[in-house]
Amino acid sequence: MAYGAVVPPLLEPCAPNPGRMRVKYPGLLLCAVASWLATACQEHERPSYLSHGVEAASTPVEFEQELEVPPPPFTEGAFPCSDCHDPAIPPNTKRREMKLAHTEIKLHHDAEHRWCLDCHSAENRDKLHLASGELIDFTESYKLCGQCHGDKARDWRAGVHGRRSGNWDGHKKYLLCVNCHNSHAPKFQPLKPLPPPIRPAPRTSS
Numbered sequence: 001m002a003y004g005a006v007v008p009p010l011l012e013p014c015a016p017n018p019g020r021m022r023v024k025y026p027g028l029l030l031c032a033v034a035s036w037l038a039t040a041c042q043e044h045e046r047p048s049y050l051s052h053g054v055e056a057a058s059t060p061v062e063f064e065q066e067l068e069v070p071p072p073p074f075t076e077g078a079f080p081c082s083d084c085h086d087p088a089i090p091p092n093t094k095r096r097e098m099k100l101a102h103t104e105i106k107l108h109h110d111a112e113h114r115w116c117l118d119c120h121s122a123e124n125r126d127k128l129h130l131a132s133g134e135l136i137d138f139t140e141s142y143k144l145c146g147q148c149h150g151d152k153a154r155d156w157r158a159g160v161h162g163r164r165s166g167n168w169d170g171h172k173k174y175l176l177c178v179n180c181h182n183s184h185a186p187k188f189q190p191l192k193p194l195p196p197p198i199r200p201a202p203r204t205s206s
């Protein structure tokens, strides 16, 4: 296997001088070294939030166009958040129990590693933010979810997960992930089984 074919572009960013290495069996060893370094590289470059409990398939998803979605499921009166969260008041970034407001929110979503401001913008409370810091609207929350749940977001985009509707060869409509999953406690809640239908009374001839 040619050295050049294995090494760049995977290795370039984290191995400063791979061309200098000397080994007796370049093909074999370099393959091993390259794959080891490539793994090391990926581990090094993957943001840490991707490595907690989420499968390897979860690389972030790119969404090339705006998708048609329903409005986010806000409680009445909750939005705009900036009604209360005046940008002039410095946000409290400390992890704590909510006491003055939002007491109904209990984080059960990787809570050990997460805090509110990992998703909600500290400076502009009417927006969410991605890991890059880019602000997004609540109508684009699937981009946020897709950063950690790439496999599910890809399925969702393709219509395999989450009830897509519309024309098979044309315009499609999507539900937001948060239309089905509570963003703060996303585990899909078991549905309560309904009672069986009542057996109709036997017909009597009239």
Ligand code: HEC
Residues within 6 Å of the ligand: 072, 073, 074, 075, 076, 078, 098, 102, 105, 107, 109, 114, 115, 116, 117, 118, 119, 120, 128, 138, 141, 178, 182, 183, 184
């Ligand atoms: C994983 C990302 C994420 C985290 C972490 C998170 N949120 Fe949210 N939050 C969202 C998204 C997305 C929405 C919009 C969808 C919705 O209304 O549920 C939302 C909605 C809300 C709302 C509006 C709720 C309503 O009833 O309309 C409030 C208030 C809120 N979050 C506060 C918080 C607080 C406080 C925390 C920390 C204890 C927190 N969030 C943690 C993503 C997150």
Ligand code: HEC
Residues within 6 Å of the ligand: 074, 077, 078, 079, 080, 081, 082, 083, 084, 085, 091, 092, 093, 097, 098, 099, 100, 101, 102, 116, 117, 120, 125
């Ligand atoms: C009725 C006023 C009110 C509205 C509307 C409101 N909040 Fe809050 N929010 C508060 C108060 C008060 C706190 C501080 C709670 C505490 O420290 O116990 C808070 C705290 C938070 C926090 C924790 C971090 C921080 O800055 O203290 C987040 C995140 C948050 N709110 C998100 C939201 C989002 C998102 C919305 C809109 C969907 C929203 N809030 C709407 C009053 C409000």
Ligand code: HEC
Residues within 6 Å of the ligand: 049, 052, 053, 054, 108, 109, 110, 111, 118, 141, 144, 145, 146, 147, 148, 149, 177, 178, 181, 182, 183, 186, 187, 188
């Ligand atoms: C920063 C990374 C991150 C983001 C952003 C994120 N999640 Fe998660 N999510 C996780 C991790 C880690 C777990 C597994 C740990 C857990 O269940 O607490 C998880 C678990 C889940 C689960 C499975 C829960 C269960 O117990 O089976 C669902 C569903 C889910 N997330 C949906 C969402 C939705 C919807 C969004 C967008 C509003 C979102 N996630 C955003 C990291 C993230």
Ligand code: HEC
Residues within 6 Å of the ligand: 142, 145, 146, 149, 152, 153, 156, 161, 162, 163, 175, 176, 177, 178, 179, 180, 181, 188
């Ligand atoms: C139409 C409703 C719906 C929508 C929209 C939806 N989901 Fe789900 N999701 C479900 C159901 C139902 C399950 C299965 C729950 C179960 O098996 O316990 C699920 C399961 C999951 C799980 C857990 C999978 C596991 O292996 O345990 C994750 C993570 C998840 N969804 C993420 C997302 C993300 C991210 C989006 C948006 C891109 C999304 N979902 C959109 C209904 C939905």
